[in-house]
Amino acid sequence: MSTPALVTAVVAAAVIIASRGLRQRAQAVVLPIFTGILLFAVWHLLAQASWYELAMPGQPVRTIERFPTPGRVLPAFAELASDGRIFRYMIASLFRVATGFGLAALVGIPLGLYAGWSTRGGYAIDPYIAALRPISPIAWIPISVLAFGIKDEAAIFIIFMGAFFPIVTGAATAVRSMPIAYSRAAHNFGLRKWELLRFVVLPAAMPQIITSLRIALGIGWLVVVAAEMTAINSGLGFLVVDARNMGMRYDLVVAGMLVIGAIGVGLDWLVRRLERLDSVRWGFSKE
Amino acid sequence: MTVAPDPNQPPKIVVRGLTKRFRRGNEEFTALDPVDLDVAQGELVCLLGPSGCGKSTLLNLLAGFDEASGGTVHIDGEAVRTPDPRRVFVFQEYGIFPWATVRENIALGLRRRSESERHEIVERYIDLVGLRGFENSYPGEISGGMKQRVAVARALAVSPEVVFMDEPFGALDSLTRLSMRQELRRIWQLERLTIVLVTHDVDEALQLADRVVVMTSRPGRIAATIPVGLEHPREPLSPAYGTLRKQLFGLLGVVDGV
Known part of the structure; x- marks a missing residue:
């Protein structure tokens, strides 16, 4: 002691x-x-x-x-930095999350807006979103590897599956909870269908969409590590398992974990910046 | 100065046998019993009644937001089926967009005007409702009274012929409400509008209206139509005002005084 x-x-x-x-x-x-x-x-x-x-x-x-003490982990950072591994793996992981998350937003936001706005869209889409959503993105790993092999695409697909559902659900809920006065006012002042979407529905839903993006990015970052532990040979998740498998280097394991945590905080901070935009701030005030 | 309805002119708004029924589960209930109502060009009519008397239902039907179960609404001889920028609605709350600045809100109905025309109209109405200095503020940054001014300016900017107002000042404190009423009178006279305003406030109706339409509930229907022949500014302590006030409270089945 x-x-x-x-x-x-x-x-x-x-x-x-x-x-x-x-x-x-x-x-x-x-x-x-x-x-x-x-x-x-x-x-x-x-x-x-x-x-x-x-x-x-x-x-x-x-x-x-x-188990390594904090004092043993500190040099591990230096070791990881000196051969540049940590930076390569960081970039690999961030690239996968950015791609998977970006695709999820690209598909999820319009689909969610549609499911929320159109009664028919809701009928068609809602049950399948509800059924697929509870499946852990990790459970998609075997299918993803089968489809894409041990490649970036496999990890990207898994991240997509993790980020997609919160975004669709968030966007759909946001549209459904929009006060009826907004759409009535838009009709009353002669806005056409696309103007209604662009100038009323989308901005009204934006704060909740940003919140769902924040949740989705958090999930994406959780999932990339899991994906890299099993479905791919690079990235921070790979670093963590590889350090254990190749010589029981638990100091490197913990250093890798801490890097994962720090980047997670950074990503969350980035999304939270969006909440301060003039056009969405109203949705985040306590009033 | 009260605008007397010109008997030679056909009424602006003609309502005949208008009804609205809702289904609630297996039960059907009548929100609005058949209603007949005429509103003259340039008249300010208040629909007065307690919650559930169908006054907002009636207003939504007049504006074309809802479909009637029976009867007709004609404005200038044209059947009302959908909302239209010629007749605009001022909502009690949530009417203006919190994501847009005061200026952008007022410009909502002016998308198809030219840039310069839009600018000119928006600036004019910013001045008219006294929002100069707040053009670039967001609704979350200004007071309740100012928000309601934005709603009024946005409505007037499209040069409507008819304005519907659903308890427009209901969310304001009593002092702000009073000054907003004076403001509304001033603008109404300036713009020669036809206004139908819903309220549950007897004094609001008496201070604003040329005519008060008193509604009662279960089922919602018109109990009486009372012309208010008082000159402006109306003095709440005058005997004539007091008599009308008593009459309205009587029609609503409430004894005034605690």
Whole structure:
């Protein structure tokens, strides 16, 4: 048991409890920093608790480090960066997500708008969306590999399946929940069919569409890792399984996981920027 | 100044035997019993009644948003079947688009005008309803009263002959409501419009209307049509106003005073 880590954990916990007395603005800074410190310290302690000593006859006693500590993961980043692997894999994964997600939006938004707007479209499309939606995108992996082989296309298809359904459903629901006064006003002021779609239905649905895009991109990022673990030989998901399979490099596994998490946060931040556009802000205010 | 309906001119709006029935589950109920109503060119008529009296149903039928179960609506001798920019509807809420600026909202009905004409009309109505300085604001950034002004400006910008208003000031506080009424009178006289306005507020009806159509519920029907022959500005404390007020409350089956 490492004493410095234990002391760090206790001090961090104490600061978190004591921060109650601080002003709110100070708490907003102190709390995230010290919960982070606490998490790393606990990680360190738990990982170290998993270590054990191995004595083989005729050899010096060796320490087997089962789970890596934060201190072991840090150099792993450097290793991944030095041979450029991490950047190649990041780009590979991002390319697949961008393509799969982009295609899902391209098909999903118009289809959802149509299913939501047209009663006939709703009748025809709704039951099949409802039936296909609960199937985990992971379950499509065998079909996808059969169709596309161990290639980019296989991963892209799986991401498409993960992102498509939230987008269609989101767009359709958005149109259906549009206040009737909007379409009545549009008819009253003489807007024609396409103008109605372009200037009323689409902007009215936009905030909810953005929310569904945000959910879909999150799912896409979850799914790409799973797809790369089984259906393809590159990308961050592949990095994670490959590091384990080729020499039990759990430091690289964890480093890969952290990169996946960080990119996920970045993607979400990007979509949330859309919520601030002038023409959709109304849909996100609390009023 | 009250516009007296010209007996030599045919009425602007002619409603005959208009009914609306809805199905609710297996039950059919009558939202509007057969209604007859004439509205003269340039007249401001208020439909007054409690919730469920069919006043909004009637207004939606007049505007062509709904299909009648029976009877007819003619405006200028032409049967009303669909909404039309010559007769515009001002909604209580949600009527204006939150994703568009004040200026874009007012320009909604002007898509087929030339750029310069559209610009000229929009600017004129921004001034008319007192929204100068807020042209580029979004509805979420302005007050309820201003939003209602946008709705009015958007309606007037298409030079309609008839304006339908469904409790246009219902969502506003009582002081704003009062100034919006004065504003509406002013614009109505300026633009020589025919207005049919739905309200459940007796004073709103008495302050605005040339004629008050009192409606009662179950089934929705017209109980009485009361001409308001008072000069403007109307003084709520005058005996004549008080008499009319009592009469309207009486027709609605409510005793005024708590």
